[in-house]
Amino acid sequence: MIQNNASKKKNAAASFMPYVWLLPSILLMVIMIIVPIYTVFQISFSEVGRTGKIKGLNGITNYLEVFEEPAFWTTLQNTFVWTIAVVGISTLLGFIIAMVLNQEFAGRKFVRAVVIFPWATALIIQSVIWKYIINADYGSLNVLLRKLGLIDSFVNWTATPQTMFAWECWVGIFVTFPFVTFCILSGLQGIDDSLYEAAAVDGSSFWHKMFRITLPLLRPNLTVSTVLNIIYVFNSFPIIWTISKGAPADQTHTLVTYLYQLSFADGKSGHAAAVSVIGFVILAFCASIYMILSLRREEE
């Protein structure tokens, strides 16, 4: 920093300055996020009536009761499947599509525009339309497939909890992959062609180029999209809530829809708050791993 005639006063002011710059942001987040977090923690240790009335502290009773519910463990398992499947497949799919879109071909602009569509559409709208499409009795997928002669009789796409959940994952992937595509695409466009030309001279194979040049250079982009997607997908609510509401028999919940149902359909706000805190702890744990890893990389 450039300081010509530094007086003590100016130094004191300078050391105070960064906090002034941070102040608006801190204020906003403390009031709007930290205060509700505090409330949720408090409720998770309180006895709450079905009507929402708070009746006083009751220790860890809510947590113990949540752990006793088999539905909670199913939900926990679903949440991991959901997050890993959606983020994993979206990343793979998004990556492949980005590689394709990085090629020169007629109509590339059009395709790129099309890929934006799922990203730009509200989740709630996507969920409703997909629910309508996969309905087995009047949904348009069955009608279309039958018109095309691919099926003779209507297929029940959501016959079991597993297929229902698989469809929800598909919708999740459908709305998530464009973000990955554009993250990767931006990285690909930053890679110097000369690197590939040099590799071509050496006679490197496609896979060799992929693992030696493309992937290492794309690592930052992949990290950004993966980390953000994990957070968004883990916390995603409208898809599952619109399509199945966790039915049948709480088999297709993730933590977020489960706690919403506990809180607002079953009237168990205390349990819901406990599930919130558990979800928070899981994500915080993942985030700290990420932070430790990225700090270590920076040190390297």
Place this chain on the structure above:
Amino acid sequence: MISKRKPWQTVALYLFVTILCVVILYPYFIMFITGMKSNNEMYAIDHIFPQAWQWSNFVDIWSAAPIFRYFINSLIIAGGATCLAILCGIPAAYALSRMKFKGKGIFMGAVIMSQMFSPVVLLVGIYKLMVNINLNDSLLGLILLNAAFNQAFTIWLLRGTFISISPEMEQAAKIDGCNTVGALIKVLLPMAAPGIITTLIFVFINAWNEYTIALTLISTDAFKPITVGINVFYGFNFIQWQYLFATSLFATIPVVILFLAIEKHLVAGLTSGGVKG
């Protein structure tokens, strides 16, 4: 990557992108033709296309419910949240990228942590807070909340953008007599424009598409954003799919246009902003 493709590769490429486009556009196609059907045809399974094209559906929705009002509300919420998030985010990101101070690491950690809690998880807490400060059932409340829940992302992206820009130019400007704020505005922000645009768009989209908080906080019809407003077509006794989808199309179009308009900057912004996370 300019290389000669073999014929089969070209065929495979076009086949791939064709399938891709068909799959992506399929729901929108359904949205469109369903929005064109009459209520009676909704459950008829013999036809893909409507027998009688009800263009009037696209007109009727505007009188069937205050759709226009919902759109304006969505615009106010998303626009307001975007401005506020950026206004708070720029100074914070600047401090994080250009200044050294105690507690920087803790602050960054807290920012990331704040992203962990989705608004849905905090719904009860948020509702209580909003009632206490008298902002439940108001657009301003939604603006503040959307801005706050997008702060982490805003700061993160902007900080990356700022770090990627060398501080030398600003220092030069300071020697020329600019103060810190002046250097920020005149030198750094223009250079960081692509990153700022990306951030703007992201926050806007998130706020435009937000559903759960608005669903819970807003009870007055006149304050509902479009995502919640389309619920009017889920009546007590019937669902008006055709109106639901016609309105959904209208709700989607502005965002798609926005995306298309800034696609170039979006990609550029992600390169400069995202990579230094």
Place this chain on the structure above:
Amino acid sequence: MKKKVLSVLLAAAMTVSALAGCGGGSAEETAPAETTEEAPAESGEEAPAETAGAEPVALDIIISQYGNYTQEWWNQFESDFEAANSNIDLNIEIVSWNDIYTVVNTRISTNEQPDILNISGFADYVADDLLMQATEYTSPELQANFIPSFWESNSIDGTVWALPILASCRALFCNVDLLAEAGIENPPTTWDEVLTACQAIQDTFGDDIVPWGLDISTDEGQAAFSYYSWNFGGGYVDANGDWALNSPENVEAVEFIKTLIDSGYCNSAPFTDTRYPLQDAFSAGTLAMMIGPMNMVAADSTVNYVAADLPGNQVALGVCDQLMVFKDEEAENQEARTAAITAFFDAFYEQETYSDYMVFEGFLPATLDSSEYLAQNAENHIVGGSDVTGSSEYFATFCAVLPNCEFYPMQKAEWMDVRNGVIDVEQQVCTGTIDAQTALDNLQADVAE
């Protein structure tokens, strides 16, 4: 081109950053500003009230959305009422069934409960000591005017806690043309006939027609449980009024639901299909039979249908939603508040007004004078959102059926657990995770605890 865009952005960025200094603060400051703006508007409305002499009272009222035009009717009511009672300010909020429990729960947990609430179920609010007794605010004339069984249905141990707002009853709807084409002459009267009819329809139409509509979603799965269990001879409670969920009849009923699904007679997503798309499908003629409320067929439907008794024991489900009044310890003048509430109910249940609302929404009245009146004069009122007038015949028929309906045991404190429990049982049994006997035994054990 690119430069131009950038310069525009730059200008935008500069205006943005010029505001940056005061950004965080100004946003916070606008909050109180907005509330103060509202204040004079409110006091302006109250001004004439003070001149009228009575103390001004504001009532927050939450009404469930029964139809697409509910808001319209209540807007009219609000302005008529406020014109007649200048000291009372009504804030009527129409909330959809989708959101109403969410909204009310959050309000209560923040001590922001409404004064008057229209919802289904009241025992939980009583358990948390939130409600006023109905006799405190209901005028004697109005009390006497309620159909006695309805008035009593909202009582717990002899104390009445809520008023019946409207009723509906469920019937078996059959598409006559489809049944005839499949060779079925009459609507099925036994459960075996139901299976036969479903099979005939499936054989005749294949995929094009769904034989039987079933909704065991979390939305209203307890209704299905009621239809089947009551008509197999079981039910929620035994003769003493104690929970009897694992009776052999109930087991049989749940197994029958599973049979319907496994035979492929039902809509394919009974776990998530609510009643509404089913009703629409029935109105459109692609669903042959379903049990639903008496006003379920769309007004513009061309389907030729009959509403028949439920198969089996012919016990119909009656649904009766309530209006209830919350205590408000913070109210400055309790007497004025109670008087305003009494005035509200007197105005709402007034024969003309109340009858008009019943025709408007297509439900059955819970008062004696309106039942009588509508059986002859329904044509004087119109159905919401249309020019169609009510049908006296319809009201005469269904009002007569109503006394034979069974209602949910809503007055029992465990009702919500039982409601969610039976839906869970249905879903678990029908996905094959557990057999009906075990599932119902478990539920009974949970509830009886």
